[in-house]
Amino acid sequence: MYPTVALILDHDTKERVALSELLYQWTWPLLATDSLTSLVYYLHDPRVHLCLVNTELLSDLWQDLHTLLTTLSPHQRLVLSGNTPLPLPDLPDTVASRMICLPYLPPKDALQSFLATHHLPHQVLSPSEQSRCLRExxxxxxxxxxxxxxxxxxxxxxxxxxxxxxxxxxxxxxxxxxxxxxxxxxxxxxxxxxxxxxxxxxxxxxxxxxxxxxxxxxxxxxxxxxxxxxxxxxxxxxKAGCPASEHSDGHTDDRGDTDEYGCDG
CATH class of the missing domain: 1.10.10.10 (Winged helix-like DNA-binding domain superfamily/Winged helix DNA-binding domain)
Structure with a gap:
């Protein structure tokens, strides 16, 4: 089971693909969607540590932002990415310290610095490991x-x-x-x-x-x-040969020794 997962809220565009590729290089499994409802649903998964949001998809800025912040768990970090400055309300330090506002697309160095500051795992994969992640x-x-x-x-x-x-x-x-x-x-x-x-x-x-x-x-x-x-x-x-994927709605699990029915029951 992956210990940490990233979420992306963004349009299905080449920019989102570029951001996804960057996170894959940093060993982040990810779920991507253009639905805020789906994003909030996935935020309840304790494996999610990072949430990147294209603010263009926040149709009702104050209400949507309130929904995100109230759903966010203490271990999760939020990146709001947009080219229009956000008039953010006064936030408690405990909340403000767990989020950052960046341009769209988030600059690689700024995003990497944010991850490092919060001790979120990220590292560059070898070419063979990158290839495996992109195949599955x-x-x-x-x-x-x-x-x-x-x-x-x-x-x-x-x-x-x-x-x-x-x-x-x-x-x-x-x-x-x-x-x-x-x-x-x-x-x-x-x-x-x-x-x-x-x-x-x-x-x-x-x-x-x-x-x-x-x-x-x-x-x-x-x-x-x-x-x-x-x-x-x-x-x-x-797996390899299947169309590239974005998100899902379940959990992964490791399998141990099994019997003829695929389980030791």
Whole structure:
């Protein structure tokens, strides 16, 4: 799991691409969006340490800025980037010390100095490491279409039955939290079977769903097993050959030793 993540609020332009490339060089995994609502949603993820905002996307400056500042956690830093000076209100020192206003695009030296001042990790990757980061990024097009019962990715659509759709919807709504075996047993079997037997059947069903989602896909694992506990949705990461990606709505997780169902359950 990445310990730190950067957020970018900006238009989908070549300038945002340039900023993204710079952060990748500094070993920052990132999520990029042009939606303030999505940005605020992602700010609740404790892995997010840096938030860069193109102020042109703040339609109601005072209200949007208030939303950002009240959502920002103490460990998070905010960079407001724009070519129009912002008439910022008087802010408490504890808030003002965690943010900076820079021109758009943020000058590399100024941004690097801000990161260093706040002891935020950044370093330049080797060319081979940069290439790997650019080949594998969070999938910007992962979504669930409940009407058509489809999980959609950059490279394909996966048709789901009602149970599979329910599981994916729950995993998405719980924002990456673990969906326990007990939850899955209740969903699939309503306690009609002994727990040991039901647990084994659940593992088989989840393994089938994992295989179905990743069959011939250019993405990394989408559902990961938390050993002995249950499952959760992971950020679908685009591999080489998949369209470049921007953001996602889940969590990554490391997998340990697994059984024939992809989990040691």
């Amino acid at each position: 990024r969070p999938c910007s097009m992962f979504e669930i279409d409940s009407t058509r019962q489809i999980a959609r990715f950059c490279d394909r659509d996966v048709f789901l039955n009602q149970e599979e759709l329910s599981v994916l919807q729950y995993l998405t709504l719980t924002k990456g939290h673990i969906y326990t075996y007990r939850d899955l047993i209740d969903l699939f079997y309503l306690n009609h079977l002994p727990e040991d037997h039901a647990r084994k059947l659940v593992r088989g069903r989840m393994y089938y769903l994992q295989t179905k989602l990743n069959r011939d896909s250019k993405h990394t694992a989408i559902i990961t097993c938390v050993r002995g506990v249950g499952y959760r949705l992971s950020i679908p990461m685009c």
